[in-house]
């Protein structure tokens with residue numbers, strides 16, 4: 472209990488909101504996808520976060536997305552929230568959300584981001600520059616996974 476009390480007085484309390492702590496402790500979609508169509512590896516040397524992302528896209532729709540790896544609470548929570556949020560979105564929507572999420576963390580955390588829904592719990596990370604790369608790692612990795620496939624497709 473005393474530990475929790477200290478945590479609540481901590482100036483970082485806004486950063487470690489309940490939803491973030493929950494997703495960091497019990498990450499959703501941790502594992503591998505059975506029919507991988509897109510995948511990429513991500514690494515954040517600043518913090519040591521690394522993750523491997525697997526995605527199954529069928530009929531231009533994200534059917535499944537899972538990740539594995541080791542990282543801090545912020546990077547794990549962000550990957551967990553991302554994979555949950557993007558399920559059943561089409562590729563165009565996913566690309567737009569990636570752009571908007573990264574923009575929220577790097578440019579404009581204060582403006583409203585209605586498309587981001589629950590993901591806005593991570594907006595506070597903007598105030599902690601050392602943590603921004605932790606929060607955006609999964610998103611850059613997804614971006615790489617989606618682009619890699621597009622590149623292959625264009626050569627065919």
Ligand code: ZN
Pocket residue numbers: 515518519520542543544545546604605
């Ligand atoms: Zn980190």
